[in-house]
Amino acid sequence: MDSEKRHGNINNEIKEEKKSKKSKKKLIIMSLIVIFVILLVALALYLFVFNDSTNIKKYISKITDNIPNDYTAEKQNADVVSKDIFGKYYDKAENLIKNMSLKEKVGQMCFARCPESGAIDEIKNYNPAGYILFGRDFKEESKASVTSKIKSYQDASKIKMLIGVDEEGGTVTRVSHYSQFRSTPFKSPQQLYKQGGYDLLKSDANEKITLLASLGINVNLAPVSDVSTNPNDFIYDRSFGKDATETSKYVSEMTKYYNSKKMGMTLKHFPGYGNNADTHKDFVRDNRSEETFKKSDFLPFEAGIKDGAQSILVAHNVVSFKDNDNPASLSKSWHTLLREDLKFTGVIMTDDLAMGAIANIYSVSDAAIKAVNAGNDLLITSDLKETVNSIVNAVNNKTVSEDDINQAVKRVLAWKYYLGIIS
Numbered sequence: 001m002d003s004e005k006r007h008g009n010i011n012n013e014i015k016e017e018k019k020s021k022k023s024k025k026k027l028i029i030m031s032l033i034v035i036f037v038i039l040l041v042a043l044a045l046y047l048f049v050f051n052d053s054t055n056i057k058k059y060i061s062k063i064t065d066n067i068p069n070d071y072t073a074e075k076q077n078a079d080v081v082s083k084d085i086f087g088k089y090y091d092k093a094e095n096l097i098k099n100m101s102l103k104e105k106v107g108q109m110c111f112a113r114c115p116e117s118g119a120i121d122e123i124k125n126y127n128p129a130g131y132i133l134f135g136r137d138f139k140e141e142s143k144a145s146v147t148s149k150i151k152s153y154q155d156a157s158k159i160k161m162l163i164g165v166d167e168e169g170g171t172v173t174r175v176s177h178y179s180q181f182r183s184t185p186f187k188s189p190q191q192l193y194k195q196g197g198y199d200l201l202k203s204d205a206n207e208k209i210t211l212l213a214s215l216g217i218n219v220n221l222a223p224v225s226d227v228s229t230n231p232n233d234f235i236y237d238r239s240f241g242k243d244a245t246e247t248s249k250y251v252s253e254m255t256k257y258y259n260s261k262k263m264g265m266t267l268k269h270f271p272g273y274g275n276n277a278d279t280h281k282d283f284v285r286d287n288r289s290e291e292t293f294k295k296s297d298f299l300p301f302e303a304g305i306k307d308g309a310q311s312i313l314v315a316h317n318v319v320s321f322k323d324n325d326n327p328a329s330l331s332k333s334w335h336t337l338l339r340e341d342l343k344f345t346g347v348i349m350t351d352d353l354a355m356g357a358i359a360n361i362y363s364v365s366d367a368a369i370k371a372v373n374a375g376n377d378l379l380i381t382s383d384l385k386e387t388v389n390s391i392v393n394a395v396n397n398k399t400v401s402e403d404d405i406n407q408a409v410k411r412v413l414a415w416k417y418y419l420g421i422i423s
Contacts, residue, residue, distance in 0.1 A: 084345040085308055086414035093413035096159070097406055103127070104158070106391045108409045109377065111162060111349060112384040119149075123156045126388050129378060129412050130162025130219070135174050142180055143215065150216035159413070160421045162264065164219035167208055171237050175211065182211065189223065189250065190241040201250070202257055209263045218421055219264030221313065223254040225300040226273040235273040244296040248303035255307045264419050267304045269315035269351060270338065271328055272297025279316040279327075279357035290321045302342060310415060311347040312338065314376070316357035326374075327357060330367065335375030347415050349378035353387075365390035372400050377408040 084090075097105065107127030114131040115122060122128070131153060138146060154160055165174045170188025175181050186208060192200045212220055227247050228239040240250045251267060258265040271293055276284050301312065314334065316327040323331040329350040338344045353359070353367045362370065364386040371379050372391055381387040394400035416422045 083343075085310065086346065086411060086418050089414035089417035090410055092417055093410045096413055097409055100409075102395060102402065102405070103388065103392050105405050105409045106388050106395075107384075108159065108412050109372070109379055109391070109405065110384055110387055111164060111378045111380045112387075113352075113354070113380075113382040114153075115384075119153060120156045122384055123153060123161075126384050127158060128161065128384055130164055132164040132166075132221070132380065133174060133217070134166075135177060138175055138178050138181065146215050154216070160416065162219050162416065162421065163217045164221055164264065165212065165217050166221045167212060168222045168224055168238055169204065169208075175215070175217075181215075188237065190237075190239075193240070193250070198253055201253065205254060205257050206261070209258070209261050213263065218419055219266070220258070221266050221268065223251055223265070223267065224269070225251045225267040225304060226269055227296050227300060228273065228275070230275060233273070233275045234278045235269075235276075239273075244299040248300045251300040252303040252307045255304045255309050259308050259310070262419055264310060264415070266311040266313045266349065267301055267309050268313035269317075270301055270312050271315070271317075271319055271322075271334060272301075273315060273317070276317055279351070279355055281356045282360060283357050284317045286317045286319045288319075288321070293319075293321070298342070301344075305342055305344050305346075309344070309346055310418070311349055311378075312344060313349050313351055313380075314338075316351050316355055326370070329353075329358070329376070330362075330370040330374050332374050339375070347377045347411050348375060350376050350380050352380045352382065354382035369394045369400060372404060372408070375404075377411045 100108075104127045108129045110126070110128045111130050111132055112122075112126075112128045114133050114137055116136065119131070137149075141149075150163055153163070166172050167175050167186065168188070169176075169186035170191065173185040176185045186204060187195075189201065192204050196203075208220065212218075224235070224238045224240070225247065226235045226239045227244045228236040229241065229243060230236060233239075240247045242250070255265065255267070274286060274288060274292075274297060276286050278284075301309075304312075314329040316329050318324070318327050319334070322328075322337065323333045326333075328334040335348060338348060350371050353364070353371065358367050364381075364383045368379060368381070368387045368390045372394070379387060391400060391405075395402050395405060413422070
């Protein structure tokens with residue numbers, strides 16, 4: 001009995017051992033199959049996803065499509081903020097503003113014509129954002145005397161100043177017109193392009209910037225961004241003289257070049273002069289269609305904005321399709337279009353408020369108040385005292401918002417930080 005039992009146990013052990021070997025064999029085979037499948041999948045992923053840029057994009061797209069909408073919206077908003085040309089300097093600007101009086105803030109909205117006498121006293125009393133120099137400021141001067149005068153203005157100013165000039169080349173040369181500053185005046189963009197294309201334009205821009213900076217000038221009120229192909233147009237000689245596409249390329253190249261050198265610049269004369277008469281002399285109405293502006297005049301400004309235009313100067317033309325009653329420089333509608341439709345975040349300035357198109361219709365006070373309420377950050381004025389006093393009174397009388405003043409001054413100060421005028 002015991003023998004039979006032992007024999008039975010042995011048989012059972014043998015069966016169990018065979019069973020165990022069979023299971024192990026199966027397990028090994030299954031493991032090999034799993035490994036083989038994993039290798040195949042990995043190879044497929046490599047060949048069809050990671051080694052194919054189109055599939056990579058599809059793969060990434062599938063992932064990003066599942067990102068919650070609120071995250072996507074937040075990312076888009078962050079991108080809009082990051083495109084603000086002076087955004088990184090706003091905190092510094094706001095800290096400065098906290099310690100400024102209303103009168104000082106209003107002064108920082110004025111880009112004033114430099115007076116023939118009393119400049120130092122005017123700076124101390126009215127704190128202008130800057131001075132613009134004209135031909136008379138160079139005619140009887142030398143490089144040394146101009147440099148010395150500008151230094152004295154900066155030394156007198158509580159906040160370092162923008163010092164601007166119109167050195168366009170061609171018919172408008174405030175500095176190089178006089179041989180003590182350059183042996184011959186700078187040529188017009190049209191002449192330069194004809195002689196040497198963009199290489200010569202950039203070389204010329206570099207020489208201009210070097211000359212102006214050597215004198216202490218930190219803003220060139222250029223390039224002219226108007227589209228004009230008709231030699232009979234008032235603005236033609238000052239323009240690039242080509243169609244919207246070519247003018248846009250020119251504006252883009254100049255914008256990038258000036259930014260690379262940290263020299264102040266402005267695109268002018270928004271929304272585009274076209275074939276209109278001279279606003280220096282009198283009122284001008286532009287009855288061209290919205291379509292004309294969208295297909296032509298806006299394009300150079302849009303190109304400049306895309307490449308980081310620091311400032312835009314707004315013309316005094318009354319452009320009927322957008323605002324039939326007000327010059328563009330004093331029109332809220334035009335400034336809203338510039339900010340919201342064209343996405344411009346830099347400094348907006350008026351053309352000179354002493355020009356006939358404005359001075360023949362508005363008082364200095366009325367023009368200044370309308371300019372602020374329209375949305376300008378800087379007012380080009382030939383009467384600093386009246387301009388500052390009028391705006392201060394308007395704020396006190398609640399006809400101008402101090403919040404609007406603060407926003408404008410923030411952009412002006414941020415521009416100065418951007419250019420390294422203040423630090």
